[in-house]
Amino acid sequence: MSTIVSLPDQATARIPKRNYLTNENGLLSWLLTGDHKRIAVLYLISITFFFFIGGALAGMIRLELLTPQSDLMASDTYNKVFTMHGVIMVFLFLVPSVPATLGNFLIPIMIGAKDLAFPKINLLSWYLYLVGGGMTLTAMITGGVDTGWTFTTPMSTHFSNTNVITTGLAIFVAGFSSIFTGLNFIVTIHRMRAPGMTWFKLPLFCWAHYAASILMVLGTPVLAITLVLVVLERTIGIGVFDPTKGGDPILFQHLFWFYSHPAVYIMILPGMGVISEVISTFSRKRVFGYTAVAFSSVAIAVFGFFVWAHHMFIMGVSNYAVLVFSLLTMLVAVPSAIKIFNWAFTLYKGSITFETPMLYAFGFMGLFTIGGLTGVFLGSSGTDIHLTETYFIVAHFHFVMVGGMLMAFLSGVHFWWPKMTGRMYPEKISQLAAVVTFIGFNFTFFPQFLLGMLGMPRRYAAYPHEFQVLNVFSTAGASILGVGYLLPMIYLIWSLKYGEVAGNNPWQATGLEWQIQSPPLTENFTTIPIVTQDVYDYEWLERQKEHEVTHVG
Numbered sequence: 001m002s003t004i005v006s007l008p009d010q011a012t013a014r015i016p017k018r019n020y021l022t023n024e025n026g027l028l029s030w031l032l033t034g035d036h037k038r039i040a041v042l043y044l045i046s047i048t049f050f051f052f053i054g055g056a057l058a059g060m061i062r063l064e065l066l067t068p069q070s071d072l073m074a075s076d077t078y079n080k081v082f083t084m085h086g087v088i089m090v091f092l093f094l095v096p097s098v099p100a101t102l103g104n105f106l107i108p109i110m111i112g113a114k115d116l117a118f119p120k121i122n123l124l125s126w127y128l129y130l131v132g133g134g135m136t137l138t139a140m141i142t143g144g145v146d147t148g149w150t151f152t153t154p155m156s157t158h159f160s161n162t163n164v165i166t167t168g169l170a171i172f173v174a175g176f177s178s179i180f181t182g183l184n185f186i187v188t189i190h191r192m193r194a195p196g197m198t199w200f201k202l203p204l205f206c207w208a209h210y211a212a213s214i215l216m217v218l219g220t221p222v223l224a225i226t227l228v229l230v231v232l233e234r235t236i237g238i239g240v241f242d243p244t245k246g247g248d249p250i251l252f253q254h255l256f257w258f259y260s261h262p263a264v265y266i267m268i269l270p271g272m273g274v275i276s277e278v279i280s281t282f283s284r285k286r287v288f289g290y291t292a293v294a295f296s297s298v299a300i301a302v303f304g305f306f307v308w309a310h311h312m313f314i315m316g317v318s319n320y321a322v323l324v325f326s327l328l329t330m331l332v333a334v335p336s337a338i339k340i341f342n343w344a345f346t347l348y349k350g351s352i353t354f355e356t357p358m359l360y361a362f363g364f365m366g367l368f369t370i371g372g373l374t375g376v377f378l379g380s381s382g383t384d385i386h387l388t389e390t391y392f393i394v395a396h397f398h399f400v401m402v403g404g405m406l407m408a409f410l411s412g413v414h415f416w417w418p419k420m421t422g423r424m425y426p427e428k429i430s431q432l433a434a435v436v437t438f439i440g441f442n443f444t445f446f447p448q449f450l451l452g453m454l455g456m457p458r459r460y461a462a463y464p465h466e467f468q469v470l471n472v473f474s475t476a477g478a479s480i481l482g483v484g485y486l487l488p489m490i491y492l493i494w495s496l497k498y499g500e501v502a503g504n505n506p507w508q509a510t511g512l513e514w515q516i517q518s519p520p521l522t523e524n525f526t527t528i529p530i531v532t533q534d535v536y537d538y539e540w541l542e543r544q545k546e547h548e549v550t551h552v553g
């Protein structure tokens with residue numbers, strides 16, 4: 001545990017009157033705020049809104065695929081629906097999810113600072129996100145896009161006559177939101193740590209965000225430029241991707257995946273940060289191999305940039321390139337495996353309890369592992385050539401992104417909800433929601449591995465009869481999953497008014513964020529803490545408790 005100079009009263013049974021939520025009232029005080037915690041709340045509301053729209057589109061996809069014919073919508077509408085589902089989920093939900101909400105809220109507090117390094121740029125990030133999101137919605141309402149979220153050329157540059165330009169620019173704008181967030185985190189973690197908060201006392205949540213920030217800052221500009229090139233290709237025919245003018249459509253693939261593979265880790269690394277905190281708290285043990293887990297985040301960030309062409313095995317790269325990228329892809333599995341094994345060792349002989357955040361964390365470990373292992377099939381060029389562009393791909397990335405990342409997001413939202421709002425969520429129904437989500441998830445996406453192996457291609461509205469049974473399973477599962485997601489939206493809002501008052505440290509966790517009041521003051525700390533203890537020192541915490549007991553007795 002980290003000691004700080006002034007410990008406020010524990011669990012006062014009522015919510016402190018003065019906190020960041022009550023500090024100033026009125027819409028304007030929120031819209032012009034520089035407080036990282038309020039900006040986190042603004043993000044939480046906005047990404048939930050987009051998750052809801054993306055989810056409704058997912059429902060439409062699954063409903064269409066209930067029957068072999070394309071009878072709910074025409075094929076070109078279907079193309080737009082899955083494109084918008086992908087665009088919204090990736091760029092407007094997954095990329096900002098944990099960093100913009102929990103990262104924004106927690107990083108300054110975890111390192112003992114009063115705010116991020118650049119509060120105004122933080123607010124600007126949120127506005128850029130909104131502009132990007134607004135443009136995406138505009139593109140969707142005024143006719144949609146049909147290229148898939150990958151904007152593959154020459155479809156996007158020459159053949160599609162849909163809103164490619166608006167959507168491309170929307171992602172360009174939203175990209176800057178991500179770049180600024182990453183910059184803000186990097187500078188804050190470097191410059192604003194409290195006295196005593198050395199690099200190796202940083203919570204693993206901060207290490208994970210540090211690594212993800214490097215990816216945001218180095219990767220996102222490449223995507224932004226690539227999309228501008230697509231727009232220029234469509235408007236003035238600049239010719240970068242057009243072979244008749246000396247360009248090359250495969251160049252687009254290189255540029256796009258140079259961002260979009262690392263982007264997978266922009267999405268997953270912050271989630272891994274959440275899991276480290278949750279697993280340690282609910283097994284009351286120090287994270288096994290702290291240094292290895294911290295450095296594996298950085299290793300994932302670095303290796304993540306060397307594997308992009310595994311998305312291009314069938315797209316006209318040389319056999320030599322296929323061999324090299326296949327090999328490099330296997331390498332990136334190593335640091336991810338280090339994390340999984342170290343979490344497992346942390347659990348070993350821990351005093352484990354099964355509160356909601358922990359249930360989601362177990363969900364993460366299981367589903368991410370399946371997602372990751374099937375990634376090894378896809379990284380091996382031989383199997384990839386059979387499986388690529390089939391439903392195996394859809395299953396694989398949903399296991400990683402939805403089974404992994406979204407589980408981590410829900411774990412973190414539940415874990416820090418008492419800190420953010422001052423109130424507990426209702427435990428029993430939350431545990432139920434976590435279980436329903438897990439069951440619904442597997443029902444939805446496991447059949448898609450089988451569909452893929454049997455050869456059902458992705459991105460088609462109709463399919464041969466023999467695939468129907470598995471598709472019916474998948475659609476049924478999606479309805480269960482939908483219930484699993486809807487429940488937290490309802491009971492978390494309910495808890496804002498009726499939830500039990502949480503107190504400062506409901507989980508008896510270590511870490512600076514648990515030593516300040518819930519919800520925190522606008523300035524986080526009345527005096528800047530001095531950090532002396534190691535992070536995750538639960539053994540110390542238990543000894544303190546025994547000490548207190550012997551004193552009382």
Ligand code: HEM
Pocket residue numbers: 055058059061062082083085086087089090093094148149150394398401402406444458459460478481482
């Ligand atoms: C109830 C939950 C969901 C269902 C039933 C669902 C269903 C689907 C289906 C069937 C496709 C394939 C479309 C096709 O290729 O024909 C798809 C694509 C996709 N989904 Fe989901 N999805 C769900 C949730 C999510 C979530 C939560 C995310 C991200 C957070 C997500 C991200 C994506 C992405 C990136 C694509 C790729 C689109 C493409 O490249 O074609 N999905 N989804």
Ligand SMILES: [Cu+2]
Pocket residue numbers: 260261264307308310311
């Ligand atoms: Cu990749």
